[in-house]
Amino acid sequence: MSAIGMGSVNRKINNLTGSLITTSSSIALANTSANTIVITGQSQKLLVTLPSSLETGTAFRIVNDGPITGYTKDAGAVYVRSPNNNSIARLLKGDSMIVKARSATPNAPSNFSNEIYRKATAGVPIVWTTRGSAADNSWNSVVWASELGIFCAVAYSGTGTRVMTSSDGVTWTTRASAADNDWINVTWAPELQLFCVVGGTGTGSRVMTSSDGVTWTTRASAADNSWQSVTWAPELGLFCAVAASGTGNRVMTSPNGITWTTRTSAADNSWNGVAWSAELGILCAVASSGTGNRVMTSSDGVTWTTRASAANNSWQSIAWAPKLSLFCAVSIDGTGTRVMTSPDGITWTTRASAADNFWYNVVWAPELSLFCAVALSGTGNRVMTSPDGINWTIRSSPADNNWAGLAWAAELGQFCAISRTGTGNRAMTSGWAS
Incomplete structure (x- = not known):
């Protein structure tokens, strides 16, 4: 050696x-x-x-x-x-x-x-640093592809530049988007070596895919719904996307990101986030509308069942933590209850959020055993973290931008967030004090 x-x-x-x-x-x-x-x-x-x-x-x-x-x-x-x-x-x-x-x-x-x-536990990364975004677009989602060693972010504004990539979260490069649609969410499928993005606008073209984050191709969406979130379920060999609009068809699935099929949603709620739990063998989605039924689950992406949400909040994002056997969702409204958790996707409990900010995205970092959430609002406090989904702590954010997208890169040992607002600083990364 x-x-x-x-x-x-x-x-x-x-x-x-x-x-x-x-x-x-x-x-x-x-x-x-x-x-x-x-x-x-x-x-x-x-x-x-x-x-x-x-x-x-x-x-x-x-x-x-x-x-x-x-x-x-x-x-x-x-x-x-x-x-x-x-x-x-x-x-x-x-x-x-x-x-x-x-x-x-x-x-x-x-x-x-x-x-x-890694050296003996470095603790929670509480130091956040703004980074220069490749363009001042409305960046809404970001994902880390470990096989490629890059972050990929997508936006709903910009002319031909609604994608940007970075190998470190610090230096970003714009990429030509396949269309100037409102691209809302991006995911990475390691088994397919494929990025998949869904959007809220476009005529029959509300999906785009890429094998490298550089060259993008539009794909025919199963319906012109406002697609808000997409996830990859490797055990099912399936992409699953959920939408905020549509009549009885607010879910679509695909085995390859190219051919999509609409599925009957359990309710015509505004579905904003979806996550896969391999341990439970279920997909779980959360919504910002509906009365007491702002959660739905499915074991195959085809047949969906509504579940009682812990509160009628505007739930935006959901993450699964295998180590805790826990789903965690965050919301942009509610009084001290902008988090809810569930061990099975069926029974949900509200948790005290660290601040009543517009919490828009949450991810789980297995290497840190940590949830991290970012917000669209708040004064210097647009990040919060939790080791268990129950007890949350505010972290100082370096800029009061609308932080919408968040990803964890295990290989880099850092979170990366991207924003809809800000001047030349629409990215930030986490770290530790020197």
């Missing part, structure tokens, strides 16, 4: 370039040769690029053992990336990883296998 520790790397760089002392804009670099891991610096970010000539099956150990004089941004993180410049891992101080090439001339993150070893 070849060990690449930041300490030894520093000594190598010192031999070539003198002391590794950073400035506000750059980091001193070192020359490398074939089959050697590349160390570079870029805008106060240290990058370790794996070569495409890496011998198949050879294990490399990469350690961020610091310190690096002057390197203070991003809590001293080191980014490990593939030859095509997408992220494989983000190592904080004390973290390490074992990486191997799965094939000859590996290029993408999926061509490498890796095991990441």
Whole structure:
């Protein structure tokens, strides 16, 4: 096994370039040769690029053992990336990883296998930093694709630029959207290696798909409903989308993201969020309208049953936490009750929200054993976290933007949120204090 520790790397760089002392804009670099891991610096970010000539099956150990004089941004993180410049891992101080090439001339993150070893619990990431968005579009949803090593976000405004991607949540690039529809929600299907997006506008074209986040194709939607959320259920081999409009057909499913079939919804409520629980074998959706029936469940995506919601709030998003065996939903209204949880999708209990903000999105981070939610409203407090879905704590948000989309990237050890509002700062990422 070849060990690449930041300490030894520093000594190598010192031999070539003198002391590794950073400035506000750059980091001193070192020359490398074939089959050697590349160390570079870029805008106060240290990058370790794996070569495409890496011998198949050879294990490399990469350690961020610091310190690096002057390197203070991003809590001293080191980014490990593939030859095509997408992220494989983000190592904080004390973290390490074992990486191997799965094939000859590996290029993408999926061509490498890796095991990441985090230092003893770093606690909850409470430091959020705004990032420059690729365009000031109304970004509404974001997802992390670990196999590609990128975030992908979608928007409901912009001219031909309603998609943006990033390998780290920091630097974003606009991508040509397949159509200027109101794109509302995006998901990633690892088994299909496919992004799938649903929208609220468009004529017979309210779905688009992409295998790389760059090239997009519209797909025929099963109905011109206002599709609000889509999820991938790997055990069913099925995408499932739910809508806020339509008559008896506010669900549609697809095995491949291309061919879609409408399904009879349990009620004509405004369905806003849907999640899959592999452990329970059910899909669960939540709505912002309906009387006492703002939840519905299904074991196959075809037959749906309404369930009694804990309150008639405007439920926007739902997440499943396997470790807790718990669904968690968040709402934009209600007095101190803007969270509800359920162990089975059937029996729901309201929970005290940390603030009466417009909570719009919630995700579960298994590596942190943590729920995280973001909001459209609030003053400096548009993030909240919970280890159990019951006890919630406010976190300081760096800008009072309309934070609508949220994703967790295990390989980077960070959350990424995107916003509908703000000037050049419609993304933010989580981290720890230096």
